[in-house]
Amino acid sequence: xxxxxxxxxxxxxxxxxxxxxxxxxxxxxxxxxxxxxxxxxxxxxxxxxxxxxxxxxxxxxxxxxxxxxxxxxxxxxxxxxxxxxxxxxxxxxxxxxxxxxxxxxxxxxxxxxxxxxxxxxxxxxxxxxxxxxxxxxxxxxxxxxxxxxxxxxxxxxxxxxxxxxxxxxxxxxxxxxxxxxxxxxxxxxxxxxxxxxxxxxxxxxxxxxxxxxxxxxxxxxxxxxxxxxxxxxxxxxxxxxxxxxxxxxxxxxxxxxxxxxxxxxxxxxxxxxxxxxxxxxxxxxxxxxxxxxxxxxxxxxxxxxxxxxxxxxxxxxxxxxxxxxxxxxxxxxxx
Numbered sequence: 478x479x480x481x482x483x484x485x486x487x488x489x490x491x492x493x494x495x496x497x498x499x500x501x502x503x504x505x506x507x508x509x510x511x512x513x514x515x516x517x518x519x520x521x522x523x524x525x526x527x528x529x530x531x532x533x534x535x536x537x538x539x540x541x542x543x544x545x546x547x548x549x550x551x552x553x554x555x556x557x558x559x560x561x562x563x564x565x566x567x568x569x570x571x572x573x574x575x576x577x578x579x580x581x582x583x584x585x586x587x588x589x590x591x592x593x594x595x596x597x598x599x600x601x602x603x604x605x606x607x608x609x610x611x612x613x614x615x616x617x618x619x620x621x622x623x624x625x626x627x628x629x630x631x632x633x634x635x636x637x638x639x640x641x642x643x644x645x646x647x648x649x650x651x652x653x654x655x656x657x658x659x660x661x662x663x664x665x666x667x668x669x670x671x672x673x674x675x676x677x678x679x680x681x682x683x684x685x686x687x688x689x690x691x692x693x694x695x696x697x698x699x700x701x702x703x704x705x706x707x708x709x710x711x712x713x714x715x716x717x718x719x720x721x722x723x724x725x726x727x728x729x730x731x732x733x734x735x736x737x738x739x740x741x742x743x744x745x746x747x748x749x750x751x752x753x754x755x756x757x758x759x760x761x762x763x764x765x766x767x768x769x770x771x772x773x774x775x776x777x778x779x780x781x782x783x784x785x786x787x788x789x790x791x792x793x794x795x796x797x798x799x800x801x802x803x804x805x806x807x808x809x810x811x812x
Contacts, residue, residue, distance in 0.1 A: 605643030688726025
């Protein structure tokens with residue numbers, strides 16, 4: 478019997494583990510249209526504790542006020558969201574600025590529901606180097622303490638945007654699975670933000686995973702990548718480390734087409750380049766058109782169809798769409 482894409486997609490748990498687009502929660506509806514089970518808005522990373530606690534307060538109030546949302550604190554919560562037709566919210570930091578100089582804040586944020594913290598965002602910080610830093614230093618002494626505290630607090634270590642040596646040091650220091658929530662293999666498309674084969678393999682050896690990212694410049698040199706260009710990254714990683722260690726972190730954001738008009742996207746780009754958070758080597762100027770068929774989260778069913786067309790098994794598709802994230806959540810956060 479031929480598997481029907483719609484029925485497979487509807488049956489699957491679908492998780493996009495990196496959603497800076499949700500800095501404006503109005504876009505939750507795009508994820509609903511795409512059949513998402515759980516999404517991970519970026520609720521902190523570049524700002525200090527005072528701003529971050531206010532952002533968390535707004536999200537917690539939104540979740541409390543809406544019957545269709547569920548704060549995700551465990552793997553079982555994702556399954557509950559699927560069973561009840563709710564959209565799960567996973568609170569994610571893209572950077573460690575909210576921790577300032579205190580690992581104790583890990584526990585404070587965990588108490589509020591923050592379950593995953595990315596170590597760096599392209600440049601050097603207290604923890605180590607970002608992937609675009611001019612040096613490639615490893616994990617700092619503060620970083621070693623941070624990994625230990627994150628493990629104890631059951632907060633997932635995310636090495637996206639993080640330098641090579643800092644990533645490998647974090648993998649060595651952690652006693653539980655480590656993830657790269659959103660990156661693609663350099664072997665398919667070589668850009669500073671993508672990751673080497675040995676990083677992917679080291680992540681897999683911890684029991685972790687790498688989330689394939691759809692940000693156009695990390696997928697292809699083409700101005701408009703195809704669905705197959707995106708799936709090429711997934712297929713490469715599955716061949717390299719197996720289907721248990723590949724997932725989705727598509728990284729839709731407010732500056733993309735068609736969400737932002739070009740002048741607004743250009744203004745944001747100039748600010749990010751000017752601040753040093755982005756570099757032209759990794760981030761070309763807008764417009765940013767995501768791969769064909771998944772230009773917005775509403776297109777998630779097209780990805781399921783594309784994976785079927787590329788002869789992925791139904792079981793592997795379910796793992797990639799969300800099952801692998803649930804496995805990691807259960808192992809670190811609890812079931």
